[in-house]
Amino acid sequence: MDIVVCVKQIPDVTDAELDVNKDGTGIDTEDLETDINEWDNYAVEDAVRLKEALGGKVTVITLGDEDSEDVLRHALAMGADKAILIDEGGFAFSDALGIAKGLHGVVKDLDFDLLMTGVQSSDEGWGQVGLILAELLGLPYASLVVGVEPGDGQATVLRELENNTQEKVTLPLPAVLTVQTGINVPRYVSIMGIQKVRKIEIKEIDAGDLGLEPDEIGAEGSSVASIRLSLPPVGEGAEILEGSMAQICDKTAQIIRDKGGVA
Amino acid sequence: MGEILILAEHRDSEIRDITFEMLTLANRLGEENNLTVTALFPGYGVSALAGSLKGACDRVLVMEAPELENYNADTYLAVLEGLIRERKPALTVIGHTAQGMDLAPALAIRSGVPLVTDCVDVILKGETMDVQRQIYSGKIQADLVMKPSETYLITLRPGCFPGGSEQGKSADMESLSPPEWTGLRRQFVEYLEAELEDVDITAADILVSVGRGIGKMENIPVVEAFANAIGATLSCSRPVADKEWLPKSRQVGTSGKTVKPKVYIALGISGAFQHQAGMKNADTVIAVNTDPKAPIFNVAHYGIVGEILQVVPELTERFKKE
Numbered sequence: 001m002d003i004v005v006c007v008k009q010i011p012d013v014t015d016a017e018l019d020v021n022k023d024g025t026g027i028d029t030e031d032l033e034t035d036i037n038e039w040d041n042y043a044v045e046d047a048v049r050l051k052e053a054l055g056g057k058v059t060v061i062t063l064g065d066e067d068s069e070d071v072l073r074h075a076l077a078m079g080a081d082k083a084i085l086i087d088e089g090g091f092a093f094s095d096a097l098g099i100a101k102g103l104h105g106v107v108k109d110l111d112f113d114l115l116m117t118g119v120q121s122s123d124e125g126w127g128q129v130g131l132i133l134a135e136l137l138g139l140p141y142a143s144l145v146v147g148v149e150p151g152d153g154q155a156t157v158l159r160e161l162e163n164n165t166q167e168k169v170t171l172p173l174p175a176v177l178t179v180q181t182g183i184n185v186p187r188y189v190s191i192m193g194i195q196k197v198r199k200i201e202i203k204e205i206d207a208g209d210l211g212l213e214p215d216e217i218g219a220e221g222s223s224v225a226s227i228r229l230s231l232p233p234v235g236e237g238a239e240i241l242e243g244s245m246a247q248i249c250d251k252t253a254q255i256i257r258d259k260g261g262v263a
Numbered sequence: 264m265g266e267i268l269i270l271a272e273h274r275d276s277e278i279r280d281i282t283f284e285m286l287t288l289a290n291r292l293g294e295e296n297n298l299t300v301t302a303l304f305p306g307y308g309v310s311a312l313a314g315s316l317k318g319a320c321d322r323v324l325v326m327e328a329p330e331l332e333n334y335n336a337d338t339y340l341a342v343l344e345g346l347i348r349e350r351k352p353a354l355t356v357i358g359h360t361a362q363g364m365d366l367a368p369a370l371a372i373r374s375g376v377p378l379v380t381d382c383v384d385v386i387l388k389g390e391t392m393d394v395q396r397q398i399y400s401g402k403i404q405a406d407l408v409m410k411p412s413e414t415y416l417i418t419l420r421p422g423c424f425p426g427g428s429e430q431g432k433s434a435d436m437e438s439l440s441p442p443e444w445t446g447l448r449r450q451f452v453e454y455l456e457a458e459l460e461d462v463d464i465t466a467a468d469i470l471v472s473v474g475r476g477i478g479k480m481e482n483i484p485v486v487e488a489f490a491n492a493i494g495a496t497l498s499c500s501r502p503v504a505d506k507e508w509l510p511k512s513r514q515v516g517t518s519g520k521t522v523k524p525k526v527y528i529a530l531g532i533s534g535a536f537q538h539q540a541g542m543k544n545a546d547t548v549i550a551v552n553t554d555p556k557a558p559i560f561n562v563a564h565y566g567i568v569g570e571i572l573q574v575v576p577e578l579t580e581r582f583k584k585e
């Protein structure tokens with residue numbers, strides 16, 4: 001079972017206070033750590049598990065800047081075999097379709113049984129790239145995947161729906177899956193693990209190699225004319241309890257007693 | 264007169280809330296732009312169910328076929344591509360739900376329509392459209408101006424507009440015949456409901472709910488002790504269930520459970536919309552979070568800006584019986 005996985009490097013914003021950059025088109029990222037997009041980590045883990053069970057190769061691809069090598073090394077350390085880096089030059093201000101075109105340029109020439117992406121990227125959250133790729137490749141697909149069982153020329157796949165419900169579907173292979181968190185518990189990647197894969201060669205490609213015209217990607221190829229980012233307005237919001245820790249806890253305990261009927 | 268098309272969503276003979284939320288938005292945009300609002304209702308044996316949209320749009324198109332009994336990307340792609348090409352709606356609205364997220368991206372490519380996913384608001388002005396999104400887990404608002412287009416496609420985030428089946432309309436019901444099915448690849452097999460569970464969090468009066476801010480599994484006993492002290496049930500956000508720190512049956516949110524306790528205490532939960540959807544109707548919400556800008560404070564009634572591991576043990580003390 002040969003599997004290709006698209007992985008994206010994202011700024012880790014969980015515990016950060018964000019600021020919008022001067023022209024309002026992006027956020028200040030200097031102080032932010034980078035990480036593998038949460039969903040992609042689950043996708044790589046699932047691909048590696050399928051390979052471990054059934055044999056085959058796992059190839060990981062990213063479209064990003066030089067630093068995105070880190071996300072590829074992370075995936076290699078998890079057990080991926082090959083890595084490809086598409087240089088983001090020319091892709092600035094691409095919409096999801098522009099990014100998908102870049103990835104498609106590489107993926108279309110690869111042999112695989114499954115192409116996996118994350119459900120969505122945690123920064124932009126389009127939830128589009130994987131399914132656009134499927135359509136550009138003319139392949140069947142399933143999104144929000146929480147289980148995969150490959151069979152003879154097909155895969156049985158569990159999709160997550162609302163309210164604790166799942167849907168079982170079958171797809172002929174090759175197929176595209178967008179992987180949802182919780183499908184597995186991804187293995188831990190240590191610094192030692194990264195060290196071990198540091199010599200694996202990463203293939204580098206750019207938009208020119210893919211024969212993409214400048215007007216197909218980037219701002220020109222995007223359906224978005226302009227974007228303005230801002231910090232969301234603070235709503236009505238909560239009454240923030242102030243004072244010393246002891247006072248705050250006294251107040252909170254009283255609220256719990258009053259509202260919850262706790263003795 | 265042009266139109267706005269929405270894709271009605273239903274499952275197990277029930278219309279999903281998002282359907283009426285989309286109609287609320289569509290009716291507003293329709294009024295502002297002099298467009299009629301059409302709901303497409305695909306399914307099998309659904310004409311009576313489709314009738315319940317009568318008061319909320321101008322036209323209901325019912326398309327019935329055995330192949331449409333359950334949602335399937337391939338059949339829905341065929342139906343919607345045909346309809347969009349034929350009717351050229353100024354805007355097509357699909358829910359940002361498990362169904363709509365699955366359908367919209369491929370549909371956009373197949374029908375050549377520009378797509379914006381997970382919109383929280385939309386302004387349509389003739390052949391231009393502005394949309395609002397939330398990115399970076401709700402920490403940043405993004406206002407997009409789209410390039411002019413004859414027809415747009417969006418997915419709408421659930422919970423952004425009120426619903427309601429009576430919106431002062433009286434729709435014509437039309438039935439459409441399904442297209443010829445070719446190239447169907449994916450097959451629906453069955454729905455699977457969650458297995459039997461240890462506790463039912465929807466029955467609890469007080470929920471102590473723990474999020475990724477708890478840091479590691481070893482810290483769970485701290486919140487467990489607190490829950491025990493106040494007689495609460497323990498629930499969680501998705502990452503805590505994903506990491507298997509607590510069972511999946513404890514997860515609150517769109518893909519977990521919807522809860523409505525008297526008191527909901529959110530510890531280290533940022534308040535993503537998928538989480539809020541499951542708890543925003545709690546009578547009283549208390550949130551503890553180190554980030555004063557965490558979106559959870561927008562739905563909480565009381566907030567404590569602080570560390571779980573400092574606040575919770577001290578709070579637990581308050582309920583210790585002498």
Ligand SMILES: Cc1cc2nc3c(=O)[nH]c(=O)nc-3n(C[C@H](O)[C@H](O)[C@H](O)COP(=O)(O)OP(=O)(O)OC[C@H]3O[C@@H](n4cnc5c(N)ncnc54)[C@H](O)[C@@H]3O)c2cc1C
Nearest residue numbers: 474475476500501516517518519531532533538553570571
């Ligand atoms: C299709 C789909 C369905 C989903 N369904 C659900 C669902 O049903 N339920 C759900 O919850 N999510 C769901 N999600 C995920 C959701 O988008 C968020 O990723 C998730 O809710 C985040 O969980 P969290 O708030 O625990 O973690 P984070 O967003 O990582 O937030 C952690 C919070 O803890 C705070 N914190 C950190 N350290 C401390 C500390 N020491 N003390 C106090 N606070 C601290 C941080 O400031 C932060 O606000 C779904 C996502 C998708 C795509």
Ligand SMILES: Nc1ncnc2c1ncn2[C@@H]1O[C@H](COP(=O)(O)O)[C@@H](O)[C@H]1O
Nearest residue numbers: 006007063117118120121126127128129
């Ligand atoms: N720049 C990128 N490089 C590689 N994969 C990407 C990139 N952007 C998005 N993806 C993949 O597409 C998925 C969905 O992303 P998005 O459509 O941006 O929400 C991600 O989880 C990744 O697997």
